[in-house]
Amino acid sequence: MSWILFTFLAAFSQSWRNAFQSRLSQRINVVGVTLARFIWAWPLALLYLITLYHFEPAPIPVVTVESTLYVLGAAIIQIVATALMVVLFKQKNYAIGAGLAKSEAPVSAFLGVLFFGTSLSVIGWGGVFVGAIAVFLLSCRNGIRSISLSTALLGLACSTSFALASLWIRQASLSLHLPFPHRAAWVLFLVISLQTIMLTIYLALRDQQTLRDMFARPKLVVMTSLASFIGSFGWFSAMSLEAVPYVKTLGQVEVFFTMLISVFWLKEKVKVRDVTALVLIAVAAILVMWQ
Structure with a gap:
């Protein structure tokens, strides 16, 4: 059940990453905020890979x-997804932007079953x-009319891009035919390095x-x-071990x-609808852990 621990670590870290990117988006354009996600991450990925091979x-x-096509595709589509996320932050407040992007879970389930041979149990589909439903409640805090069609389409494009990136990352990891965690470490390093190179050259x-x-x-x-x-x-470690959905x-x-983070750092308010969504997310988490 290591994938559960890796997922919790990823979720906690990503919430902070999104918060930092939300702050950066107030001062730097979309491409710059997107590069900020990768520019100092690749040396850490290289250090992790070297350390892993040293001890194991x-x-x-x-x-x-x-494997090359999967890595390249994942690197490009994740850049697109991150850029769309930053645009969402600029259109709506921080929590709504993150909520819209989190619909990648059901999107990855449908895409995975249709095109990647993913198999989900009945309990898994329930989760x-x-x-x-929880994501829908989060995205429509003031009712469905509070979100414009353009924002809804942007959120769907963002979640679909993230879903494709995740599915391709898993396929890239499996295609390397290495033991875990080496396959996840290689894909992590290759994807982040490509993203850094592409965005740095573009901005230069x-x-x-x-x-x-x-x-x-x-x-x-x-940060x-x-x-x-x-x-x-x-994320890369968890998706190397378990199905993306x-x-x-x-x-x-x-x-x-x-x-x-929204309440204590960004000073945004939480409504009763948000608490309901949290309860549903807890139920969904229990279902996929017990599937």
């Missing part, structure tokens, strides 16, 4: 066309369904001012990267941490 030697993976050629703005706020950028690395370490449904406990 394993073969070097054989890179195939299949995914209950989690989806097209928007050097954003790079200067980022280095002018080193503390917030470093974003650190929280992102810990979160990615948890289960991991992402349990990962909705992130909403609990998000609300605590």
Whole structure:
């Protein structure tokens, strides 16, 4: 049941990463905030990989066309997903943006079953369904009319992108044919490194001012990267061990941490509807853990 512990670690770290990115989005454009997630995370991923091989030697993976496509696809679509998340933060408040993006759990379930050979139990589907209701309540705090069609579509695009990234990350990990946790460590390092290279080159050629703005706020950028690395370490490890829909449904406990951050750090209010959603998320978490 190690995947449960990894998922809780990922959810806790991701809630802080989202909070840091929300703050950064007030001062830096979308591409800069997205790069902040990766720019200092890749050296940590490399350090983790080297340390892992030092204490637990394993073969070097054989890179195939299949694994390359999965890694490249995951790196690109996760950049898109993160950028869409930042745009959501700019349209609505922090908690609603995170709530809309968390619908990736049911999306990953449907995509996984249709295209990736994922198999879910009846109890597992129940957990995914209950989690989806919770996300709906979080996304419609003031009623469904409180969310515009453009915001709803943006949230769906964001969650779909995150879901695809997660599914491709799992496929990349399985395609390396290495023991756990080495396969997860390699995918983590490769994906984050590619993302850093692509975004840094883009900004160096097209928007050097954003790079200067980022280095002018080193503390917030470093905290974003650190929280992102810990979160990615948890997600990549959990998804190497368990099906993505289960991991992402349990990962909705992130909403609990998000609300605590929203109340005590970002000074936002929590309503009765949010408490109801939390109860449903707890039920969903129990169902996927016991499936």
